Amino acid sequence: MGRTLAEKVWEAHVVRHGDGAEPDLLYIDLHLLHEVTSPQAFDGLRLAGRGLRRVDLTIATEDHNVPTVDIDQPIADLVSRTQVDTLRANCKEFGVRLHPMGDAEQGIVHVVGPQLGLTQPGMTVVCGDSHTSTHGAFGALAFGIGTSEVEHVMATQTLPLRPFKTMAVTVDGELREGVTAKDVILAVIAQIGTGGGQGYVLEYRGAAIEALSMEARMTVCNMSIEAGARAGMIAPDDVTFEYLKGRPHASVGAEWDAAVEYWKTLRTDDDAVFDAEVRIDASALTPFVTWGTNPGQGLPLSASVPDPEAIGDDNERVAAEKALTYMGLAPGTPLRDISVDTVFLGSCTNGRIEDLRAAAAVLRGHRVADGVRMLVVPGSMRVRAQAESEGLHEIFLAAGAEWRQAGCSMCLGMNPDQLKPGERSASTSNRNFEGRQGKGGRTHLVSPLVAAATAVRGTLSSPDDLA
Amino acid sequence: MDAFTTHTGVGVPLRRSNVDTDQIIPAVYLKRVTRTGFxxxxxxxxxxDENFILNQGPFQAGSVLVAGPDFGTGSSREHAVWALMDYGFRVVISSRFADIFRGNSGKQGLVAAEVEQSDVELLWKLLENEPGTEVSVDLEAKTVRAKDFTAAFRIDDYTRWRLLEGLDDIALTLRHADRIDEFEARRQPWLPTTDPLPTS
Incomplete structure (x- = not known):
């Protein structure tokens, strides 16, 4: 019987098959570190008198805690500063390459890896961060791990793991103008639920996925975790190879040719069987936004806030009631009537150059609505430099948006960029959990196009509404 | 890691599904660089909220949490497990756990016991009707008991064995260091390393 893409990559990394109840031991090709989930792991190594087995397969960046303004100043929050300083000291002590705040290659860990060419097809990639699934866009098996596992990879460059189940998420047809990768993944999550992917690696396939750019594929794979899946993958193809060719850490010459030859075998065989299959018609999709407090609570922008009374499942009804109370929304309100205080464009989901270009194209010639603040936060310093070379920053600034330095920013409440209690955002990030963007903050997840249009009108909107 | 065989303690009914890790411990608490005090x-x-279950009399001393489906969704933060354990929880009972949370629990000695949702509902009623009721969790027998309620729970055999023995994963893996050496000798030459580039 044929094998799926995920199974091929898994098999290629088994150091040792577990016998009986014991898991397989899997080799890890790339370990990404940041300041939040690594200090206790480094500490564990020190206590046990261990070092890193492969510093040459490890790279660190500062992202979660960093401010996105005044980065030449010391971090004001002492606890944040301690965490960043701890990472710097640990990287120095253990010999790990670090891109600190202010460095030309600093940025969100999941933006930095791919743009350096460190993420390549068929690799295993881990990081103490659930959005590691992003790297699956290259046909890598990439997933988030906890701090104990971070320490385990540091010490052994392996992880004991049991094989994941496989789910095919087939997106047929063609996306309409103005419908993006973000809308696709929000629709997938709404369909299968926040627990629907548990235990699975999702493989996104079909015509609509193949037509996506590399960056859009990263947006899709990024939010696999929001469907409960450990990882998402897309088979590598010419789009992948084109993106990688010439990247700083991509191979060259005969080695590149050998790599491409191998990468071309990384496809699910025709006779392979998935453990589960889901199909979505791309041509039926429209811009999608969330109304609740988990990423599965989403609807087309043209819909209205749902009525919990109409939800049959007890748990889902209670969850919807609690979500509407927290969000301060009444059933039946058209989503387009919801006004926001803040628009956040950025994060490892939508902080890449294409996202900035898409939003800038909508904003050009418009102004951010009165009373709305818009934060534009590039995913990395390299993205920032690229955007500036294209003049995108001038469009954002002319519209009245703030042009920031690179970091996780308002995606999560660990740095100064936060919502105040009761404030409402349209956000291109990945989680609308209670308090995620700051205590009491209310989040609507949207695509970069919807974010930009919402900034102009002040209510949840798509670019069509600006015409 | 301390070995775990049985535990008996006050059960806490948390009537919520999708308890994500941002609820278990908000990001602002993740800034510490130590492993305790969460x-x-x-x-x-x-x-x-004074009405929250952990603010109610006998539940404050709880050590067995009983929650709805999809407990521990969201971020990979192991701090969620540390926070539960630092508070005093030794067991979480739910009808479905997020994968990363379940894995993190097993590393730290927190038992993630999966039962049917109907059993969760029965436990909720029992614990709400008689606050302070103790729940006993037997990892050897894979059972949960409270008063006259008994249910079997699911946990994978390997995690159960490690918890029962209190074994450290890294030491277990390092027994196979020779196999890791062999694997590394076979890796493709075109695979990238993070060594700084001559030009950068």
Whole structure:
């Protein structure tokens, strides 16, 4: 019987098959570190008198805690500063390459890896961060791990793991103008639920996925975790190879040719069987936004806030009631009537150059609505430099948006960029959990196009509404 | 890691599904660089509400949490497990756990016991009707008991064995260091390393 893409990559990394109840031991090709989930792991190594087995397969960046303004100043929050300083000291002590705040290659860990060419097809990639699934866009098996596992990879460059189940998420047809990768993944999550992917690696396939750019594929794979899946993958193809060719850490010459030859075998065989299959018609999709407090609570922008009374499942009804109370929304309100205080464009989901270009194209010639603040936060310093070379920053600034330095920013409440209690955002990030963007903050997840249009009108909107 | 065989303690009914890790411990509490002291961050937002279950008399001393489906969704933060354990929880019972949370629990000695949702509902009623009721969790027998309620729970055999023995994963893996050496000798030459580039 044929094998799926995920199974091929898994098999290629088994150091040792577990016998009986014991898991397989899997080799890890790339370990990404940041300041939040690594200090206790480094500490564990020190206590046990261990070092890193492969510093040459490890790279660190500062992202979660960093401010996105005044980065030449010391971090004001002492606890944040301690965490960043701890990472710097640990990287120095253990010999790990670090891109600190202010460095030309600093940025969100999941933006930095791919743009350096460190993420390549068929690799295993881990990081103490659930959005590691992003790297699956290259046909890598990439997933988030906890701090104990971070320490385990540091010490052994392996992880004991049991094989994941496989789910095919087939997106047929063609996306309409103005419908993006973000809308696709929000629709997938709404369909299968926040627990629907548990235990699975999702493989996104079909015509609509193949037509996506590399960056859009990263947006899709990024939010696999929001469907409960450990990882998402897309088979590598010419789009992948084109993106990688010439990247700083991509191979060259005969080695590149050998790599491409191998990468071309990384496809699910025709006779392979998935453990589960889901199909979505791309041509039926429209811009999608969330109304609740988990990423599965989403609807087309043209819909209205749902009525919990109409939800049959007890748990889902209670969850919807609690979500509407927290969000301060009444059933039946058209989503387009919801006004926001803040628009956040950025994060490892939508902080890449294409996202900035898409939003800038909508904003050009418009102004951010009165009373709305818009934060534009590039995913990395390299993205920032690229955007500036294209003049995108001038469009954002002319519209009245703030042009920031690179970091996780308002995606999560660990740095100064936060919502105040009761404030409402349209956000291109990945989680609308209670308090995620700051205590009491209310989040609507949207695509970069919807974010930009919402900034102009002040209510949840798509670019069509600006015409 | 301490070995775990049985535990008996006050059960806490948490009537919520999709308890994500941002609720278990908000990001603002993740800034510490130590491994202890996370109990103040546990359910921090909800604990501001005096009606929250952990603010109710006997539940404050709880050590067995009983929650709805999809417990521990969201971020990979192991701090969620540390916060639960630092507070005093030794067991979480739910009808479905997020994968990363389940894995993190197993590393730290927190038992993630999966039961049917109907059993969760029965436990909720029992614990609400008689606050302070103790729940006994037997990892050897894989059972949960409270008063006359008994249910079997699911946990994978390997995690169960490690918890029962209190074994450290890294030491277990290092027994196979020779196999890791062999694997590394076979890796493709075109695979990238993070060594700084001559030009950068």
């Amino acid at each position: 109990e103040d961050g546990l359910f921090a937002a909800w604990r501001n």
